[in-house]
Amino acid sequence: MPKVKVPRKSTTVDMTAMCDVAFLLLTFFMLTSNFVAKEPIVVAVPSSISEIKIEERDMATVLIDNEGKVFFGLDAQGDRRELLANLGKVYSINFTEKELTEFSKIGMSGVPITKMQDFLKLPPEQRDAKEAAIGIPADSIDNQFKYWMKTAKQVNPKLRIAIKSDSKTPYKVIKKVMGTLQDLRENRYNLITSLEQVKN
C-alpha cells in the first residue's frame, strides 16, 4: 500500500486581507464620524413621536437645564471664535488671541460675558463645575442670550436653531427663550427630542 501523503499546511494565516478590511472600516468611521459634543450639563430630553432627524452643520444649540440655566453652542470652531470676538465688541471687552482660541475649543458654553475672561483662565476640568457653569443671563433685565444669538446669526447667516431642554425645565424659562427668539425674528426652530418608546 502506498502511503497517502497528507500535505502539511502552515498554521499561519495571511493577515493582509484582514488588515485591509480593518483599515477600510477605520477610514469609513473616521470620515463619517462627528464627535459627541461635550455638554456642560446633562439634560434628559423628553420623548416624542417625531422622527425628523436634525441637521449636522450650521446648528446653534440652545441648551436649557432643569434649573433654567441657558447654554449656547455652535458646531463650527471658526464660528465660535468669531462669535466671541464680535461679542467682545458689543460689550467692549477685548479678548486676546489666546482667549479666543481657548473659547473656540469649547463646544458649549454658558458664562455671562463679563465673567468670560476668568472662565477661560480656568483649567478645562474645572469648567463644568457648578460654580463655573452658571448659564447665560436670559431674563429681561440683562438679556445677554439675545446678543449671543444675534451675533451668532451675523457670523453665520445660515444658522439653524435647536432648543434642547430638560423635561423638567419650567415653561417660564422656555417662554423667555422663545420670546427672545421671536424678538430676533427667528420664527423657525427645532426642538430636540428623543424617540418615543412604543408601549404595547
Next chain:
Amino acid sequence: MAEMQVADKGGKGGPKKHSTRVDLTPMVDLGFLLITFFMLTTSMLKPNTMELSVPSKDKVEEEEQSKVKASQAITILLDKEDKLFYYFGTEENGVAPELVSSDYSSTGIRKMLIQRNVDLIKQVQELKADKASKKIKEEEYSKKLSELYTNAKTAPQVLIKATDESNYKNLIDILDEMQICNIGRYAIVPITPEDLGLIDKKTKAAN
C-alpha cells in the same frame, strides 16, 4: 544581525534568505482597536427633532384674533403637575367657557381631539394609504397634505397656553398630540389672566 549569522554559518551557501512576509497580526490588532475607539466615540444616532414655526411678533395679534373662529377653537391650558384643561370656543363671547379637565394619555386629550378632527384624519389617512401603495409620489403627497390642512374648514384650531408652572415635557407632549391628531393649525400663545382665573376656579371646585 545578518552579518553575524553569515559569520556563524561560516560562508556556507551565502547569506540566509529572509522571508519578505511580515506578520500583520499586530497591525490588524491596532486597526481594530482604532475602529472600536471611533465607533464608541462617534454619535451615529442623530437626535430627533420637532420643527416649530411661530408667527413673528408684530403680526401675531391681529392674525390670531381674526383667524380663530369660536366654533373651531379649542384652547388647551397646561397646568402644573402634569395637569391639563381644555375648553371650546373663545372667551371673548362674554360667557365664561366651561373648563374640562383632562390628561396627556391616549384616552384623555387625544380622544377629544380625534373626535373633533375626524374628517381631516380620514382624509389624511386616505392620502397616506395612497402614498403607501405608490399611487402618488412623495412631492405630490406633501403638496396634497398641506392643501388638506389649509382647506380643512371644520378642523379644530388649537390654542396652546402654558402656565409658568408647567414644564417643557408638557409642551412637547401637547405638540406631539397635535401631530398625532393631524391638527394643522395650532399656536402657542401667552396665557391670559382670565385663563389663570378659570384654572384657579376649576382646581378649587375639584378640591
